[in-house]
Amino acid sequence: MLQTRSSDHAPMIAPGHRVFGIKIGSAAVVVIVLALLPLYASEYAVSVGILIFLYMSLGQMWNLLAGYSGLVSLGQQIFVGIGGYTLAMVTQAYQLSIALSFFIAAGISVVFAFIVSFPIFKMSGVYFTVGTWIVSEAMLVFFRNWEFVKYDAGYNITVAYRISMPALYLGSLAVGVGSVVLVFLILRSKLGLALMAIRDNEGAAETRGVRLYRTKLACFLISSVYTAITGVVLYLNITYVKPGAAFGIDWTVCMVFIAVIGGLGTIEGPIIGAVIYVILRQYLYNFPGISMIILGVVAVAIIMLAPAGIMGVLRNKFGFTFFSVGRQLPAGFGSIRKKAAGRRGRPS
Amino acid sequence: MDAPVLSIEDLASAFGSNRVLTSVGFELRERETLGVIGPNGAGKTVMLNIITGILSPDRGRIVFLGRDISRKSVVDRARMGFGRTFQIPRSFENMTAYENSLVGAVFGAGRTEKSAGTGVCEILDLIGLGGKKLDPAGKLGLLDRKRLEIGVALASNPRVLLLDEVAGGLTESEITEIMGIVRRVKDSGVSVIWIEHVMQTMLHGTDRVMLLNEGRNVICGLPEEVMSSGEVEDAYLGSGIHARTERRG
Ligand SMILES: Nc1ncnc2c1ncn2[C@@H]1O[C@H](COP(=O)(O)OP(=O)(O)OP(=O)(O)O)[C@@H](O)[C@H]1O
Numbered sequence: 376m377l378q379t380r381s382s383d384h385a386p387m388i389a390p391g392h393r394v395f396g397i398k399i400g401s402a403a404v405v406v407i408v409l410a411l412l413p414l415y416a417s418e419y420a421v422s423v424g425i426l427i428f429l430y431m432s433l434g435q436m437w438n439l440l441a442g443y444s445g446l447v448s449l450g451q452q453i454f455v456g457i458g459g460y461t462l463a464m465v466t467q468a469y470q471l472s473i474a475l476s477f478f479i480a481a482g483i484s485v486v487f488a489f490i491v492s493f494p495i496f497k498m499s500g501v502y503f504t505v506g507t508w509i510v511s512e513a514m515l516v517f518f519r520n521w522e523f524v525k526y527d528a529g530y531n532i533t534v535a536y537r538i539s540m541p542a543l544y545l546g547s548l549a550v551g552v553g554s555v556v557l558v559f560l561i562l563r564s565k566l567g568l569a570l571m572a573i574r575d576n577e578g579a580a581e582t583r584g585v586r587l588y589r590t591k592l593a594c595f596l597i598s599s600v601y602t603a604i605t606g607v608v609l610y611l612n613i614t615y616v617k618p619g620a621a622f623g624i625d626w627t628v629c630m631v632f633i634a635v636i637g638g639l640g641t642i643e644g645p646i647i648g649a650v651i652y653v654i655l656r657q658y659l660y661n662f663p664g665i666s667m668i669i670l671g672v673v674a675v676a677i678i679m680l681a682p683a684g685i686m687g688v689l690r691n692k693f694g695f696t697f698f699s700v701g702r703q704l705p706a707g708f709g710s711i712r713k714k715a716a717g718r719r720g721r722p723s
Numbered sequence: 724m725d726a727p728v729l730s731i732e733d734l735a736s737a738f739g740s741n742r743v744l745t746s747v748g749f750e751l752r753e754r755e756t757l758g759v760i761g762p763n764g765a766g767k768t769v770m771l772n773i774i775t776g777i778l779s780p781d782r783g784r785i786v787f788l789g790r791d792i793s794r795k796s797v798v799d800r801a802r803m804g805f806g807r808t809f810q811i812p813r814s815f816e817n818m819t820a821y822e823n824s825l826v827g828a829v830f831g832a833g834r835t836e837k838s839a840g841t842g843v844c845e846i847l848d849l850i851g852l853g854g855k856k857l858d859p860a861g862k863l864g865l866l867d868r869k870r871l872e873i874g875v876a877l878a879s880n881p882r883v884l885l886l887d888e889v890a891g892g893l894t895e896s897e898i899t900e901i902m903g904i905v906r907r908v909k910d911s912g913v914s915v916i917w918i919e920h921v922m923q924t925m926l927h928g929t930d931r932v933m934l935l936n937e938g939r940n941v942i943c944g945l946p947e948e949v950m951s952s953g954e955v956e957d958a959y960l961g962s963g964i965h966a967r968t969e970r971r972g
C-alpha cells in the first residue's frame with residue numbers, strides 16, 4: 376500500500392531535506408552534462424537534442440493546462456505561431472534583435488490569451504476544446520489574409536542562419552529546463568495547490584474556497600506565454616515561417632502525444648514523452664507516408680496498456696517520482712511515518 | 724439573546740415538478756449545535772446545498788451575521804466561514820490527507836501553507852487520521868474519508884460548520900468520539916448544523932433538533948422533546964428512526 380504512490384507526494388519524509396539536496400545535485404549534474412553535449416557529441420545528436428528540449432517545453436505547457444486545470448485545448452498552436460511570426464516580423468520586417476522578439480512574443484501572447492479567455496472560458500469541457508480549435512483556425516485564416524505578414528508567402532528568418540548549432544542547442548536546453556523548473560515551482564506554490572485540487576475535483580475545490588476562474592486563467596496565461604517563447608526558439612531552428620505550418624494543429628497533436636504518452640498531471644511525463652516522440656519521429660523519417668499512422672498506433676497502444684501514461688505506471692507500480700511536489704509535514708509531525716519513509720528510502 | 728449567526732428565511736426549491744422544499748425557515752444561534760432530522764428525500768442535503776451556494780433557491784433569503792448572502796458564490800461563502808462535509812465524500816483523491824486539509828486551510832481560511840501546517844496536523848490528529856496524514860485520499864476507506872471531510876471543513880476555520888451524515892456506519896465508540904469533536908468545535912465558538920439519522924447523536928450531541936418533512940421545518944426544540952414528539956413519529960412512520968438507529972448503530 377505504502378509503496379504505491381498515487382501522485383505528487385514527497386516519496387520520502389524523514390530525510391526529506393537531504394534527499395531534496397541529492398536530487399537538486401543530480402539534476403544539476405544532468406543539466407551540466409547535457410549542456411556540454413556539443414563538445415563531445417555529433418552534430419546530429421545535438422540537433423535531436425534541440426528538438427527534444429523544445430518539444431519537452433511544449434508538452435509541459437500543454438500538460439499544465441490539460442493535466443492540472445482540466446483545460447483541454449486544441450489551440451495552443453496559436454502561441455507557437457505568435458512566437459514564430461513575432462520573431463520573423465521583429466528581425467526581418469523591422470531588423471531588430473532576436474532578444475526583443477522574446478519580450479514582444481510574450482507580451483502579444485499574454486494579451487491575446489487574456490482577450491480570447493473571455494469567450495472561451497465561458498465554455499466548458501468539450502466546448503472549450505472546440506472553442507480553442509476554432510480560434511486557432513481563425514488565426515490561420517486571418518494570417519493568410521493579412522498584408523502586414525505578407526499573406527501566405529511567409530518569411531525567411533535569415534538572422535537564424537547566423538546562429539551556431541551549439542548556441543541554438545543551449546538556448547533550447549534553457550527553454551526545456553526552464554519549462555520544467557517553471558511547472559515545478561508553480562506546483563509547489565499556492566497556485567499549484569489550487570491546481571492539484573482542481574485536477575482532482577473541481578466542485579469540491581470550489582466548496583473549499585478555490586477560485587476556479589482565476590486559477591484556470593492564471594494557468595492559461597502562463598502556459599500560453601511560455602508556449603510563445605518556445606515558439607520563438609522553435610522558429611530559430613526552422614528558419615522560415617508560413618501561416619499553415621505556424622498555426623497548424625500538428626503542433627498541438629504532438630503536445631497531446633507527448634503529455635498523454637508520458638503521463639498527464641505529472642512533471643516527469645512530458646520529459647519522457649518528448650524523448651520518445653522526437654526519437655520516434657527521427658526514426659520514422661525512413662517511412663514517409665505511414666509515419667503518422669505509426670505514431671498513432673504507438674499512442675493508442677500506450678494508452679491501452681497504460682492509461683495513466685508511462686510515468687503513471689512508474690509511479691503507481693514502482694513508487695517512482697523525481698519531482699516531488701507533495702507537501703511535507705511540518706517539523707514535529709514528520710516522525711510518524713519514519714518506518715514507511717525508511718522503506719521508501721531507495722534512490723528514485 | 725444573541726443575534727443569530729445564520730437565519731434562513733422561507734426557502735423554497737423545486738426540481739421540475741418535484742417540490743423538495745416549500746418553506747424552510749429557522750435561526751442558528753451563536754455556539755449552538757442544531758440537529759436536523761427528516762426521512763430520506765426530505766431535502767436535508769438540498770437545504771445544505773442552498774446554504775453553501777451550490778444550489779440557488781426558487782425563493783427565500785440567507786442572512787449570515789446580519790448580511791444577506793443569498794447572491795454570494797460558493798467560493799465567497801466558503802471564504803466567509805462556511806465549512807461543510809459531503810454526505811458522499813468528495814476528496815482530492817491524488818492528494819494526501821494532509822494536502823486535502825491544507826486546501827481548506829489555505830483557500831477557505833486564507834492562511835499561508837507554512838502557517839497552516841501545524842494546525843492542519845493537529846486537526847488530523849483530532850479526527851483520528853493522525854497516522855494517515857500522508858496517505859492519498861483515494862486510498863482511504865469510506866469511514867476515513869468521512870473523517871477527512873470533517874478535517875478539511877475544520878481546517879477552513881469555519882464560523883458555521885455543516886455536517887451531512889458523518890456518523891452513519893460508525894461504531895458506538897466512534898460515534899462518541901465524533902460527538903466529542905463536535906462539542907469541542909462548538910465550544911471554540913463555531914455554530915453547527917448537523918444532519919444525522921443516528922438517534923444517539925441527535926439526542927446527546929445537539930442543543931436543539933429540527934425536523935424537516937414535506938418541504939417544511941415541522942418542529943424545532945430541545946432534543947428529547949422533539950425526538951419523542953408525535954410529529955417525528957409521523958414523519959418516520961414505516962421507516963422509523965428507532966429502527967434505523969438499531970440497524971446503523
Ligand atoms: N440536483 C438535483 N436534481 C434533481 N433532484 C434533486 C437534486 N438534488 C436532490 N434532488 C431531489 O431532492 C429530494 C431531496 O433530496 P435530498 O438529497 O436533499 O434528501 P435528504 O433529505 O438529504 O435525504 P437522505 O437522508 O437520503 O440524504 C430528492 O427527491 C432528490 O431526488
Ligand SMILES: [Mg+2]
Nearest residue numbers: 767768769810
Ligand atoms: Mg442527504
